[in-house]
Amino acid sequence: MALVTFLPRFFPIAFLNRRVLPEKVKKGLEYFPISILSAIVFPMLFSNGGGKIEIQPQYLIAAIPVFLFAWKVKSLWGSVILGMVLYWGLGFVL
Amino acid sequence: MDNHQFRAGVKAALPIVLGYIPVGMAFGVLARQAGLTPIEVGLMSLLVYAGASQFLAIEMILKGMAWSPIIFATFFINLRHSLMSSTLSLYFNRNRLRTLGLLSAELTDESFAVAMSNTSKIENRPVYLFGLQITSHVAWITGSVAGALFGGLIDHKSYGIPFALPALFICLLLIQIKKIHHLLIMVIAGISSLFFKWALPGNWYIVLTALLASGIGMAIETKLFPSPSMGEGKGGGGK
Numbered sequence: 035m036a037l038v039t040f041l042p043r044f045f046p047i048a049f050l051n052r053r054v055l056p057e058k059v060k061k062g063l064e065y066f067p068i069s070i071l072s073a074i075v076f077p078m079l080f081s082n083g084g085g086k087i088e089i090q091p092q093y094l095i096a097a098i099p100v101f102l103f104a105w106k107v108k109s110l111w112g113s114v115i116l117g118m119v120l121y122w123g124l125g126f127v128l
Numbered sequence: 129m130d131n132h133q134f135r136a137g138v139k140a141a142l143p144i145v146l147g148y149i150p151v152g153m154a155f156g157v158l159a160r161q162a163g164l165t166p167i168e169v170g171l172m173s174l175l176v177y178a179g180a181s182q183f184l185a186i187e188m189i190l191k192g193m194a195w196s197p198i199i200f201a202t203f204f205i206n207l208r209h210s211l212m213s214s215t216l217s218l219y220f221n222r223n224r225l226r227t228l229g230l231l232s233a234e235l236t237d238e239s240f241a242v243a244m245s246n247t248s249k250i251e252n253r254p255v256y257l258f259g260l261q262i263t264s265h266v267a268w269i270t271g272s273v274a275g276a277l278f279g280g281l282i283d284h285k286s287y288g289i290p291f292a293l294p295a296l297f298i299c300l301l302l303i304q305i306k307k308i309h310h311l312l313i314m315v316i317a318g319i320s321s322l323f324f325k326w327a328l329p330g331n332w333y334i335v336l337t338a339l340l341a342s343g344i345g346m347a348i349e350t351k352l353f354p355s356p357s358m359g360e361g362k363g364g365g366g367k
Contacts, residue, residue: 035185036175038203042210044232048225050217061349065342066215067244068310069317070208071301073337074237076318077325078294085325085333096291097298104299110143110242117295118288125288 092128096120130255137259140249144238144260145267147293152271155182157279159272162189166276173272177236177265180331181205201330208334212240219251227254234261238293241300309348317341 055063079097082088100117103109152173159169164186176182181202188198213232220228231254239261243250250257305311317337324333 035172035178035181035199035202038199039176039178039181039206039209040233042203042207043213043235044229046210046213047217047220047228047232050214051221051223051228055218058346060218062342062346063215063218065313065345066211066338067241068301068304068313069338069341069345070211070237070334071241071297071304072314072317072341073321073334075294075297075301076321077333078297080318080322081325085327087322087326093291093294097294100295100298101302104302108299108303110245110296110299113299114143114146114292114295117291117298120288121291121295122286122288125286 092121092124095128096124130253133253133256134259136249137256137261138263140242140256141239141260141263141267143296144242144264147238147296148264148267149271149274150289151179151293152268153275155179155186156272156275156277158183158186160276160279162186164189164276166273169276170269170273173269174265176202177234177268178202178206179236179268205331208237208331208338209235209240211335211338212237215244216240216250219247220254222252223254230254231257231261234258234265236261236264238296239264241297245300245303309345309352312348313341313345316344 077085079090079094080087082090096117099120100113103116104113155173156166156169159172159182160166164172172182172185176185184201184205185198188201212235216231216235220231239257242260243257301314305314317340320340321333321337324336328336
């Protein structure tokens with residue numbers, strides 16, 4: 035398990051590291067973080083574990099203020115604390 | 129070792145710690161139920177260090193499955209990290225293979241996302257990234273061993289804990305939105321991830337979304353800004 039976890043993490047950086055990448059590839063790589071993060075966030079809010087589209091109300095309602103807060107104040111701590119408090123509070127309501 | 133950078137990295141990891149400890153505990157509790165000893169739990173978190181595949185491995189052990197499908201599943205779940213590793217290669221071009229090996233062994237979704245939230249801090253600064261990563265790893269090991277030893281000290285479903293990492297990811301996603309067309313990419317990637325998750329098993333949806341959405345992002349950027357300002361200092365000079 036350790037090996038098959040390590041290999042995909044290691045090979046690309048080891049391989050690409052000493053190469054001059056074409057400008058196009060670099061541009062593409064710069065879109066990886068935003069794409070990967072969207073692919074992590076959206077399914078959390080709009081999909082059940084199995085992949086069916088299903089709104090997760092407690093997640094979604096807590097997420098909206100966190101989106102707005104994070105948009106205005108780019109604070110990781112603030113977002114995490116706000117999100118946890120909202121999610122916790124919603125647990126009593128929903 | 130640059131102490132100042134290391135400490136800055138540790139500090140940047142603290143929001144991750146808040147999420148990793150309770151999730152690690154939940155893992156420790158589950159692993160215990162599957163018959164692993166606390167030492168085995170600690171070793172798994174030390175050596176494997178991949179949340180999603182560790183949870184899946186425990187489920188498969190509970191179902192009495194053999195080791196080969198577990199290894200297979202782990203590999204495919206973690207393929208997404210090859211995308212993150214490729215992205216990190218833009219920022220490290222003057223480092224030894226040994227350093228890169230250490231950094232990539234410690235790569236996780238969360239530490240990658242935090243690292244990418246301020247790329248000026250990681251550019252050719254392995255010590256900063258290492259501080260960020262090792263702090264997260266220690267939290268993961270601590271959480272999982274504590275869970276294995278003492279059971280769930282705190283119920284990991286209470287106090288809003290399930291939302292700690294989602295909230296972190298939401299903020300990290302918004303930090304990535306620097307230009308107006310990034311919002312469009314976010315929506316495209318979001319919808320395509322939902323589609324791929326529905327259509328395909330495992331974690332392929334992350335890999336495919338990243339490839340598709342970055343392709344579209346690149347196309348839009350070339351349309352919007354026909355003469356791209358080369359480099360912008362990103363990725364360094366290379367060799």
